[in-house]
Amino acid sequence: MLPGEDRTARRVLTVCLAAGVTTLLDQSVLTIAVPALRQSLSAGATDVQWLVSGYSLAFGLALVPGGSLGDARGRKGFFLAGLTLFVLCGLVAATGTRPETVVVARLLQGAGAGLVNSQVIGTIQDVFQGLDRARALGLYAVTAGVASAIGPALGGGLVALAGPDAGWRLCLLLSAPCGALTLWLAVRRLPPPRRVAAARGLDGWGLLCVAALTLSLMLPFISTPDGVGEAALWGGAVLVSAGALVAGQRRRARRGRVPLLPAALARSWPYAAGTVVAMAQFGASLAAVLTLTLFLQSGLGLSALATAAVTVPSAAAMGLASAVAWRVVRRIGARTVALGLAVGAVALLAGSVAAVTLPRGVLPYALASVQVAVGAAAGLAVAPNQARVLQHAPAESAGVAGAVLQMAQRVAAAVCLSAISGVYLRMSPTRPETAYATTSALCATLLLLALPLTRTPRPPEEHEEPRPTARPTRTADPHPTHPT
Template identity: 65%
Template sequence: MLPGQDRAARHVLLVCLAAGATTLVDQAVLNIAVPSMRQSLGAGPADVQWIVAGYSLAFGLALVPGGSLGDRYGRKRFFLAGVAVFLLAGIVAATGTAPGTLIGARLVQGAAAGLVNSQVIGTIQDVFHGVDRGRALGLYAVTGGVAAALGPPLGGALVAGLGAEAGWRCCLLLSTPCAVLTLTLATRWLPPPRRTSGEARLDILGLVLACGCTLTLMLPFIRTPDSVAQAVAWPCALAALFVLHQRLRARRSRPPLVHPALTSSKPYLLGTGVAMAQFGSSLALSLVLTVFAQDGLGLSALVTAAVLLPSAAAMGVSSAFAWRVVRRLGPRTVHAGLILGIAAALAGALVALRVPEPGLPVALAGTYMLAGLASGLTVAPNQTQVLQHAPAEAAGVGGAILQMAQRIAAAVCLSAVSAVYLHTGSGSPRAAYALASCVCGALLAVALVLALLRGSTATPRSPARAATKATSAEVRRREVT
């Protein structure tokens, strides 16, 4: 897995990868089964919206509190608790007979997934350092990306093979054996709980304000607000209160929820912006392509899954070799990946407008495969560059903020890009898909600008700091073994 690492570190990484696959495939696999689930439960549009998007909402809400708790009280106990709750909530969701039961179970499951993934990032930060950390984060990104990309094909195969009723329930149970395996391995192989933050007291008010800000940011994209002004006012007000509260705590020499090194680091903030634009564009393009293939072209769920499958394979291959490209190109690897992604989005738009209908599924699969290659070159290298600016005592929070920002971006981009497609799709589905694909390309262009700006602000680390970090890495490695 990582040839330079000892056996204990490899076991820890295996647990982290299993957790990432378990929690991320669960959301992706359900999307393609929504029509059969809606018919089976008699769910209305609002119910379906909460079932699908509620998972992301709860996931995003749990990330920063989970990262902070792991930093302060140790990660293992929260990791185990999160996987156990995720497992039980998944069983409840799969056996539910009413929309309300499914909504509640998915909210709980999303919160548990957020708690688990915040511990995963922190654990990787604790155990791996230098080049090994980059490779470990790369493997984690590969696992999550491939799991998310494999979700629709797996869901389509289950619905097609088992029928509508049993199919969508099996989609929800697909992560159950993975969760059991993850729980078993984590009990044996995760290192004992160890605080990485020097201060035991938790910033409770900061947690409440952070959760409230995340909730009010994401909720308008799940449920239509009463007014635009109200939708904008609440998150802005809570964000202002959060910033003020963090500054007051810092002045009083009390540790804020968000470590000052994170908010004062331009490379961290710009890298997070890159991740937001790339992640939102990737998910939005996948959703629009799925809708266009089924509603616009009349393809079955199984054929749609076949169109999406090459992208998953391409992302897995390019992610696995991305660290080799990084050794040659350095930070420019992210630039190359984003440029390739822009080209893939524009090629998809051109294909939708020009290619005759019999050859269109194959052509779309080809352009989406290029998008998968681009994601593999972008996600892991960018994530590594972002998290290298997070200090050890804020590793969990730093990773959690990055993931939370991506979840918020996903909610915004999924809503906005799908609205672009649906608004223009009544006249010509092909033109609507082309326009939506161009919007996704524009988002990647924004990410490219931010990545170029980050390159101009990043400063090399001093030798003294590098030596200190190397010594710290050796101490932690001994603790793991």
């Protein structure tokens, strides 16, 4: 059951869920078609890395300006504009004949998806309150996660049905009917545009610094540094862009202007810690799926359909785990997220060990078993963590709060996809099993590094805030019931 008793609110949520499915399925469905696309267009390793990471980069960078514009000028118009750009660029990408054309179209498509999703989070926070808001956000996170999980299986079926040359194009064409249906629903069901916050200047300098920092982290993996001098240059670029970002945020706050990350969010420990956890989980998950797909097809020689069969258990397990995640939250609280990260890390390490110890004949079956645990882990971690991060965001910053969270996830995805796929593509020509084991272990390490943030206590000042004398409402309930 959808949250809330208001039929209009439920119809709005249906549009938001459709947008999440459309934009996230589009990325994951292409994952399994990358080898076919690479062969069809004679794309090099650098093209592949831009294809898989560029979408996430543009997606992430469009979120914060999209959220700010939606807060200040109303969300519906930006939702429709972003979705239209997404559909049109999907058509260009699907009919491209050169890798560069597809890369540019995917960058623009990612920007459209970012503009759409910044309005989705803000709309949910506008329409729903209290427990219904937590349920709606959880349902959005689960729907998006399941869409990402079933994408590889759907892509494998399309490539098997139409063949490699037409199959990857069909994968990209999926955005057209899905996007058109979502556009029709949005025109009919989204509420009229209304402002929820005063107009405020966009922090262009902060956004530019985030883009520079992300590219500084990505590009060394896309184009391997030639010697110590070039590596030091990239390292310096990371430090300079990070320093410029911090300095710019402080200067903007001192001048009384709203920075990229509003002060209320920057001071919130649950928001900051949960965002880092989301970054690690999202980046590691996407990178793990990509390298698994490349390994099964390029390393073990499996067909796209057989590769899809290996990934199906992950989608099924994620759906089932998501269905019980909120019951687990009721019992063990925030430790549910920690449990999900730990299970995911152990599963990825198990896949790493299997790759270098098991015979090739049984390895696909072993990796399919590992995917059950990987999917279950994601189901336990994704929605509870997102609800924990966003449930206390102030209404006037709803779009920005959700946008910053998603931007952080997408920036992490862009860096992880370029870095981890770069490691795999450089090692795989001679040692595919070792390449997969290494990248799987790297993804597990990201999850383990994020694990302490799920249980670190809040700063003392948050515990010392005065408690209201009235009976608390259910808005602050840290353990919402199951979103469905």
